[in-house]
Amino acid sequence: TRLNLLHQAPGGHLGRFCIWTEPAIKALREIYPSNIQPRDMMKNAALTRIINSEEIQRVVRPTKDQRRPAIKKNPLKNINVMIRLNPNAKIAKRAATLALLKRAKARAEAS
Secondary structure (H helix, E strand, O other), X not given: OOOOHHHHOOOOOOOOOOOOOHHHHHHHHHHOOOOOOOOOOOOOOOHHXXXXXXXXXXXXXXXXXXXXXXXXXXXXXXXXXXXXHOOOHHHHHHHHHHHXXXXXXXXXXXX
């Protein structure tokens, strides 16, 4: 005998379009015998205007800054990132470069 919007229209909430049948309207008249029908919860349906009003915005939390995730750099291709991970990489890279130059110079002298 009790009418429930969630049983009548699952997912029913404020603003949901519901079509009431004639027996449902009659049942409403039985629940509310006088002509006092349940009133709307919101008198003003301009919800975005209400939410964006200065009174509401004064008391809500400010929006957080959206930080973009840092771009991950490959230490095998980026020497500065490699040095940050392994401080000895600078010395090893310099030694490898000097060895390469030494071999190239020796090959040039041999030919």
